[in-house]
Amino acid sequence: MSxxxxxxxxxxxLGFAGLSLxxxxxxxxxxxYSDGPSGAPATALASIGISEAKDRVEQRVRxxxxxxxxxxxxxxxxxxxxxxxxxxxxxxxxxxxERNDNDTASAGRLVIEADYNLTRVDTGKTVKSGHRxxxxxxxxxxxxxxxxxxxxDAENRAARELAEVIRADLSAALGN
Numbered sequence: 265m266s267x268x269x270x271x272x273x274x275x276x277x278l279g280f281a282g283l284s285l286x287x288x289x290x291x292x293x294x295x296x297y298s299d300g301p302s303g304a305p306a307t308a309l310a311s312i313g314i315s316e317a318k319d320r321v322e323q324r325v326r327x328x329x330x331x332x333x334x335x336x337x338x339x340x341x342x343x344x345x346x347x348x349x350x351x352x353x354x355x356x357x358x359x360x361x362e363r364n365d366n367d368t369a370s371a372g373r374l375v376i377e378a379d380y381n382l383t384r385v386d387t388g389k390t391v392k393s394g395h396r397x398x399x400x401x402x403x404x405x406x407x408x409x410x411x412x413x414x415x416x417d418a419e420n421r422a423a424r425e426l427a428e429v430i431r432a433d434l435s436a437a438l439g440n
Contacts, residue, residue, distance in 0.1 A: 305435050305438050305439040306335070308438040309333040309334070309435060310333060310335065310337065310340060311340050311342075311344040311345060312333050312340070312344075312346070312347050313340060313345065313346050313347065313385075314326050314333075314346075314347045315346070315348050315349050319351075321351055321419050322349065325349065325351050325430075328423060328426075328427030329427045332428065332431040333434065343385060344385055344386070345382055345391065346382070347380055347381070347382050348380065348381045348382075348383070349378060350379045350380070351376060351377070351426075352376070352377050353377070353419060354374070355374045355402070355415055355418075356373050357371070357404070358371050358372055358373050370404055371401065371404060372403075372415070373399060373402070374400045374415065374419060374422055375397055375398075375422075376400075376419070376423060376426050378395070378396050378397070378426055379394075379395050380393065380394060380395075380430060381393040382434060382437065391437055391438070392433060394430075396426060397426070398423075398426035398429065400418040400419070400425070401418070402414050402415055402417070
């Protein structure tokens with residue numbers, strides 16, 4: 265007489281399923297830089313003051329960082345952290361027209377680089393410092409105004425991208 269109630273394979277499978285459910289009950293899934301139970305990374309990010317900009321591209325990076333760190337609420341009144349930001353940018357031609365004697369480029373590459381240093385206001389201690397860069401490709405039309413506008417659009421794209429990378433660095437540093 266064979267009964268399926270006492271089959272050792274069935275008991276093993278049920279035991280394995282029960283153990284799997286028990287292990288999975290302790291797991292949780294949440295975004296890496298979210299407002300966990302304490303809300304520490306988002307609250308800390310919202311309390312970052314950012315240094316004044318020196319030119320238009322640095323102002324674009326600064327504005328994007330303010331928006332990303334505060335969630336659209338603007339700069340904090342009494343920041344707990346201060347971010348010293350220094351941005352430089354360079355546009356270079358990459359595809360030169362060999363048919364013309366004046367070597368005009370038909371496409372270019374815009375590189376924006378930023379050095380940043382995040383410090384606590386109360387202690388002056390450095391929390392995170394780094395160097396990041398973003399690259400945007402741009403087509404150079406024949407018309408001069410269109411070329412200037414294309415470069416400005418590339419600067420805006422690269423500034424947003426650079427701000428997102430810096431925000432991710434700051435979130436990781438403040439989340440620890």
